[in-house]
Amino acid sequence: MSVITPQKKIKSDIDSIRTIFNNNATISGSKISIDSVFSQILTKISITPDYIDHTTIVWENTNALYLMFELYTGEWSKNCLTRLDKQDDEGDQDISIHKSTFQSPNSIPEFKWKRTLENAVEPTKNIPSDSGYDLTVISKIKELNGVCYYDTGICVEPPTGFYFDVVGRSSISKTGWMLANNIGIIDATYRGSIIVALVRVNDNADEIKLPMRLVQMIPRSLILMNNIEVDSLSDTVRGSGGFGSSG
Numbered sequence: 001m002s003v004i005t006p007q008k009k010i011k012s013d014i015d016s017i018r019t020i021f022n023n024n025a026t027i028s029g030s031k032i033s034i035d036s037v038f039s040q041i042l043t044k045i046s047i048t049p050d051y052i053d054h055t056t057i058v059w060e061n062t063n064a065l066y067l068m069f070e071l072y073t074g075e076w077s078k079n080c081l082t083r084l085d086k087q088d089d090e091g092d093q094d095i096s097i098h099k100s101t102f103q104s105p106n107s108i109p110e111f112k113w114k115r116t117l118e119n120a121v122e123p124t125k126n127i128p129s130d131s132g133y134d135l136t137v138i139s140k141i142k143e144l145n146g147v148c149y150y151d152t153g154i155c156v157e158p159p160t161g162f163y164f165d166v167v168g169r170s171s172i173s174k175t176g177w178m179l180a181n182n183i184g185i186i187d188a189t190y191r192g193s194i195i196v197a198l199v200r201v202n203d204n205a206d207e208i209k210l211p212m213r214l215v216q217m218i219p220r221s222l223i224l225m226n227n228i229e230v231d232s233l234s235d236t237v238r239g240s241g242g243f244g245s246s247g
Helices: 006-024 037-041 061-071 080-091 170-174
Strands: 026-030 033-034 056-060 112-115 132-137 139-144 147-151 155-159 160-170 178-181 184-186 195-200 212-221
Touching: 006 033, 006 037, 006 061, 026 170, 033 037, 033 061, 037 056, 056 061, 160 170, 160 178, 170 178, 170 212
Parallel strands: none
Antiparallel strands: 026 033, 033 056, 112 155, 132 212, 139 147, 147 195, 160 184, 160 212, 178 195
């Protein structure tokens, strides 16, 4: 006799809901809708619909994105989006992937990462709309002139046309520490381990307890420009007004 554990039941519920969405849900713009005949699924998912009427259940914008992530965690909704893209190619006017919200599985950029230390922690997001990927510092390298250097134990390779900013997570404000360089830049061609430089801003701050998630890595578009030396620049109302000149 097999035993159904809570974990197995949750997985079974998600699998059945995913099947319902695969076969019945539609995406139009940044909206996901499904017939209200399937209202029983609302007790099995955590994302509240934006509205329900006698015919339709609808999730919009960020809620729609969260719903897709809940149903297809780790796959960025590839299964469902592949089905919807196929319907779109076949001329279904009701299916339209809003590129700024629901990206086609073939258009989602991927970055590569590898461990330089065995106990390194994978870069992760808590929720899909988070701007950055959390990084975990796992070992202290050195301390020099009041700056402590910590290793994340990972190196990354962004996709062509991107680089990464490394900035503090909001929770770093509670630690009494901050990034020594405010914003770290991981250039597109850098392949070394990501090192985080921290400085104590509160004399009573505790030492960093490893491992700790303190920073996040935000992808940025890389813009190439040529510089041109000129004798003069265009005139503006502000002109050379500097610090505080705008009020």
